[in-house]
Amino acid sequence: MSMNAQSRLQEILSKGEFAVTAECGPPRGATPEVVRKKGELLKGYVDAVNVTDNQTAIVRMSSIAACAHLLQMGLEPVMQMVTRDRNRIALQSDIMGAYSLGIKNILCLSGDHQSFGSQPDALNVFDIDSMNLIRTVQTMRDQGKDMSGFELNGPPRMFIGAAANPFADPFEYRVIRLAKKIDAGADFIQTQCIYNMDRFKEWMKMAREEGLTEKVHILGGVTPLKSAGMAKFMNNKVAGMDVPEPLIKRMAGVPKEKAIEEGINICLETIAQLRDIEGIHGVHIMAIEWEEIVGQIVESAGLTPRP
Amino acid sequence: MIVAEQKPLSEIKEIIAPYKKILILGCGTCVKTCFAGGEDEVAVLASALRLACKKDGKEIEIEKLTIERQCEDEFIRESAPAVSRSEGVLSLACGAGVQALARRFAKTPVLPGVNTTFIGVMESQGIFTEECSGCGNCRLDIFGGICPVTRCAKKLLNGPCGGSQNGKCEINPDTDCAWQLIIDRLKALGQMDNLRKYIPPKNWRTSLSGGPRKLVREDHII
Amino acid sequence: MYKVIHHQTKTSLSGITRFRRFFSGHYTTENLRMLTSAMDKKFIPKITVFHCINAFSQTSWSSVDGSEFEIKFIKLPCSSMVKDVFLLRAFEAGADAVVVLVCPEGQCRYVEGNIRAKKRVAWVQNLLDDIGIDGRRLSLSNIAAGDTAEATQIIDDAVKNMAELGPNPAA
Numbered sequence: 128m129s130m131n132a133q134s135r136l137q138e139i140l141s142k143g144e145f146a147v148t149a150e151c152g153p154p155r156g157a158t159p160e161v162v163r164k165k166g167e168l169l170k171g172y173v174d175a176v177n178v179t180d181n182q183t184a185i186v187r188m189s190s191i192a193a194c195a196h197l198l199q200m201g202l203e204p205v206m207q208m209v210t211r212d213r214n215r216i217a218l219q220s221d222i223m224g225a226y227s228l229g230i231k232n233i234l235c236l237s238g239d240h241q242s243f244g245s246q247p248d249a250l251n252v253f254d255i256d257s258m259n260l261i262r263t264v265q266t267m268r269d270q271g272k273d274m275s276g277f278e279l280n281g282p283p284r285m286f287i288g289a290a291a292n293p294f295a296d297p298f299e300y301r302v303i304r305l306a307k308k309i310d311a312g313a314d315f316i317q318t319q320c321i322y323n324m325d326r327f328k329e330w331m332k333m334a335r336e337e338g339l340t341e342k343v344h345i346l347g348g349v350t351p352l353k354s355a356g357m358a359k360f361m362n363n364k365v366a367g368m369d370v371p372e373p374l375i376k377r378m379a380g381v382p383k384e385k386a387i388e389e390g391i392n393i394c395l396e397t398i399a400q401l402r403d404i405e406g407i408h409g410v411h412i413m414a415i416e417w418e419e420i421v422g423q424i425v426e427s428a429g430l431t432p433r434p
Numbered sequence: 435m436i437v438a439e440q441k442p443l444s445e446i447k448e449i450i451a452p453y454k455k456i457l458i459l460g461c462g463t464c465v466k467t468c469f470a471g472g473e474d475e476v477a478v479l480a481s482a483l484r485l486a487c488k489k490d491g492k493e494i495e496i497e498k499l500t501i502e503r504q505c506e507d508e509f510i511r512e513s514a515p516a517v518s519r520s521e522g523v524l525s526l527a528c529g530a531g532v533q534a535l536a537r538r539f540a541k542t543p544v545l546p547g548v549n550t551t552f553i554g555v556m557e558s559q560g561i562f563t564e565e566c567s568g569c570g571n572c573r574l575d576i577f578g579g580i581c582p583v584t585r586c587a588k589k590l591l592n593g594p595c596g597g598s599q600n601g602k603c604e605i606n607p608d609t610d611c612a613w614q615l616i617i618d619r620l621k622a623l624g625q626m627d628n629l630r631k632y633i634p635p636k637n638w639r640t641s642l643s644g645g646p647r648k649l650v651r652e653d654h655i656i
Numbered sequence: 657m658y659k660v661i662h663h664q665t666k667t668s669l670s671g672i673t674r675f676r677r678f679f680s681g682h683y684t685t686e687n688l689r690m691l692t693s694a695m696d697k698k699f700i701p702k703i704t705v706f707h708c709i710n711a712f713s714q715t716s717w718s719s720v721d722g723s724e725f726e727i728k729f730i731k732l733p734c735s736s737m738v739k740d741v742f743l744l745r746a747f748e749a750g751a752d753a754v755v756v757l758v759c760p761e762g763q764c765r766y767v768e769g770n771i772r773a774k775k776r777v778a779w780v781q782n783l784l785d786d787i788g789i790d791g792r793r794l795s796l797s798n799i800a801a802g803d804t805a806e807a808t809q810i811i812d813d814a815v816k817n818m819a820e821l822g823p824n825p826a827a
Contacts (some may be wrong), residue, residue, distance in 0.1 A: 211588070215635060237588050237595045240605045251588075255635040258592035262632065274635065292596035300594075300617055303629055307592060311632055319596060366597035366604035443786040474741065478783075481744035486787045488748075489826040 134231035134286035135203045136175040140344040146409030149421045150177045153188035162196040168418045172425040177205040184244025194230045206230050209238025214254035226283035234288040235260040265312025289313040293330035294369035302333040309343045317411040320350035322370045340406030347401040350413045352390035355379035398428045436464040436528045437562045438548040457520035460500030461527035470548045471526025473500040504531025570640025578619035585612035591633040701725045701818035704746040707757040708735040725815045736769030743780045750827040753814045756796040
């Protein structure tokens, strides 16, 4: 898949171990303690931690900085990078800067549109898209050249990730897009959180048929639900999310005090099912602003201790 | 055509406040088609401003004129006598027209009466959609005649993104996902292979990003 | 030119009684203020009626409840001929209220003329609000051809509204 990436996540996946990654959202401010606290909650339970990049276009501490704080604590970060806010000059610059700090994993995304965020008046960039970004990192790593063909003084040997959403439309095109991302240079894929397991299994089947699971490590995304309201909100208000009606009913069917427990149960069931799907090499737990639950989930899923 | 929308009356009132004698200058091309600044719209605006000023006890004298286009000096010249009679010209043309007027009439304030928005088409009577952002490097041949630079909110060349749902864009349930349209169209044309091709980063030098553009046709200059 | 319509009764009415008949709504402070100023100047509302000749063709008029007003009729071959600028010009000419009478939906001789009129009237109502002279001065009503009683009621309602809205502040 790649040469000499030296990333711990890459090592675990190459060895065929079931990887566990989680997410950490940086604070809306300059306080590093917030990042360190989240890091403490995740340490020992995950192989790598994704650090989001101004997620939902809400201004937060930069991903590269928050990654650096996690590195100092001995955690391995996955730096998320969106193309919404930075042009190719800034992106390549940050890729090199990140690697120089010791960040070895990158997740390449387009990013949520700024109209959703805290500063919708801002001008967006989208100089290049996520596909171009994947290819750019691959070229920098494998050829040691930037986008202008300049030979870099020290290539960034990043382990390259991309996102996939089996729940967005059009369905039949999603696997073609996955193939395209792999061709562009993706080493690993993290999917959007899974609630509709049938649809996900269908997508995985198509991916296997195309031979894609031989070429890339796919980590299935999960997010524990906290309430029926959260399930409904995600289904109706979040683009590209599919929460089936039976699941919403299941959450609504338990008393309020038991909702979280039920949500965690559903999450554990999903993880168990993921471990049985051919081609799934890990799980990506997105417990947004609920990092403390990750440890419990990983333990209950029987995924501790981490290698 | 260039699509524009007339500014709200309250904003226009503020803009013309310093003047007692104005010329409302309409344009008979793009803004007429999108009902922002043609002869009819000039008449309505003049009447509305007179009523508003009368109500506020403000004096105003309004002259009206509509010329073929405000982006060509040949037509702008025709308005010279009317312009000289006014203290200020409220132009209902697009931003290009307002600036062309300002070039010729250096001593008369030229004021914008519409907000110019986009290059687009009239989808059906009364509905106008943005189609082209003038990137200067057209590849509509690859994309089945649907522009992802303009009509995809993220300008993706290798779309769609993960927010496309039910053929709609994540930013607005009324906005079609351009990539869904592209996929449907390429399917109909039997050109789905185009979707497997990796499209490299766009060269933005030919767009506004490279600086304001100029076209010089020597073969037409004498 | 405006025609002045007078109440058709033989009994002579005092000025106050005439006004009581005229302003038949409840009296708010706003109304009272307008009443007093109207009393000084005797506010006789000026109504302009745009009508499609297929919906309405009467030219003489008698008020139902004795209200006083001046009325002007503008005939159109189809209500779709009601251009925005004509409606505004009616107010510039001094109208306090403008009534547009069109055929019932689905019965327009020219198919959608009355729909176009409805859309334009709605547009101009908003514009009148922006101008500050109150979009309620302009109204559109569908009437069956020749239904004089309905037309009379509509016009009388428009006159009654003038009690609340007062004279056109831009006249």
